[in-house]
Amino acid sequence: MNKLKDKKLFLLDMDGTIYFENTLFPYALEFIDLLNNTKREYVFLTNNSSKSCKVYLDKLNKLGIKASMDNLFTSSLATIYYLNNIKKGATIYVVGTKALKEEFKESGFNVVEDIHHDIDFLVVGYDNELNYQKLVDAVHLLKRDVPFIATNPDLVYPAGKDLFYPDCGSFCHMLEVATGRKPFYLGKPRKEMIELILDKKGYRKEETILIGDRLYTDIACGINAGVTTALVLSGETNEEDLLTSPFKPDYVFDSIKDIYDIIK
Numbered sequence: 571m572n573k574l575k576d577k578k579l580f581l582l583d584m585d586g587t588i589y590f591e592n593t594l595f596p597y598a599l600e601f602i603d604l605l606n607n608t609k610r611e612y613v614f615l616t617n618n619s620s621k622s623c624k625v626y627l628d629k630l631n632k633l634g635i636k637a638s639m640d641n642l643f644t645s646s647l648a649t650i651y652y653l654n655n656i657k658k659g660a661t662i663y664v665v666g667t668k669a670l671k672e673e674f675k676e677s678g679f680n681v682v683e684d685i686h687h688d689i690d691f692l693v694v695g696y697d698n699e700l701n702y703q704k705l706v707d708a709v710h711l712l713k714r715d716v717p718f719i720a721t722n723p724d725l726v727y728p729a730g731k732d733l734f735y736p737d738c739g740s741f742c743h744m745l746e747v748a749t750g751r752k753p754f755y756l757g758k759p760r761k762e763m764i765e766l767i768l769d770k771k772g773y774r775k776e777e778t779i780l781i782g783d784r785l786y787t788d789i790a791c792g793i794n795a796g797v798t799t800a801l802v803l804s805g806e807t808n809e810e811d812l813l814t815s816p817f818k819p820d821y822v823f824d825s826i827k828d829i830y831d832i833i834k
Contacts, residue, residue, distance in 0.1 A: 574821070575833050577798065579773040580605060580612040581764060583782030584626075586728050586805020588614075588826060594633055595804055597827035602635050604834055612641060613767055615780075617722035617757040617787055619646040619695035619738065622669040643767055645722040645757030646670055649693065650677045651766065652756055653719070657690055663711055665704045665741065666695035666721075685710055694745070694753060695721040696738045705744065712749040718742075722757030724787055728806055758782075759790030764797060781829065783807055785815040793817060802826055 582588060588598045605612050614637065616626065623642055630637040650673065653660055661680040664671050671681050674693070682689065685707045692711045697704070712718060720742050726734035742753050757763060768778065778797040782788020783805025792799035801807060801819040804826070812822065823829055 571821075571832050573798075574779065574800075574829065576777075577779045577833075578610055578777040579768075579771060579779070580610060581767065581778060581780040581792075581797070582612055582614050583780075583784070583788050583805075584614050584616050584630075585618065586783035587781060587788075587802055588635075589633060590728070590805075591730075592629075592633075594635075595826055597825075597830045599634050601826050601830040604830060606636065611771065611773075613771075614642050615644075615758065615763060615782075615788075615791075616642075617645045617696075617724050617738075618727070619644065619649070619670050619721035619757070620667045620698050622673050623647070625669060643763065645763075646673050646695065648760070648763055648766070649695075649719060649721045649756045650674065650679075652762075653679070653691060653693075660690040661687055662691045662693050663687075663689050663707065663716075664693045664695065665700070665708050666693065666697045667699050670695045670697075670721075689716050691719050692716045693719045693721065694738060694742055696724070696727060697741065698727075698735070700741065705741070705748075708745055709748050712745060712751045718745075718751050718753040720753035720755045722787070723755040723759070724757075724784070726806070734806075758784075758787040759794055761791065761794035761796075763791055764795035768795075781826070785811060785817040785819075789819045790817045792819075800829060802829075 723739045724737040725739040727737040729735045780792035781800045789799045799819040800821040
């Protein structure tokens, strides 16, 4: 456990780890304050592509957490970087929220609503504004062999105690059943989510820890990238899931408070 005190970069999931909806978990704020006061760095990682970076930063700041773009990396940003490396300014059809579409537009992509355009990529995100027409449009594009990109593989979104809503992975499963096409998933658990941050920040893997509440995205991401992982049981995962999962974290804690108590 003492090795946790030596970590210099903390990669933090948000919903289910630091807060639930609009409520901070106990000692989450003290944990962030401790990182700031001890000159440790932190970056919030999220697979939730339904909100813009500005919305996330506003939410964190309203909750009392100091955060800027240097402290945030989302699956939508990972998707933008990935597509920019293939074709800058590509024409894309987005099954996603208005906020996600705006992020792509602000990054120079040509976001279209009419599938009769010459479309370079179909991008599917966590769309809590989803309607049936978007799915129908996506099916037509997939039948035209348009490359299929998904911001994240999460099957469900935590909406309350023992309450989950369909997430991006579930939408993509519907499309796969309808067309036989599988997407290329970005976001966690792809190791690139972490490698991009390490390159930017200049930290080594052994100086880094990822803390999250999902085994198949958060913990898998840390394992894939070769960094230390800590699971908190304050979100999606329970102890039964842990027993049956192939993704085994280095540490398991009830909540962020337990980690705070160790590193303070």
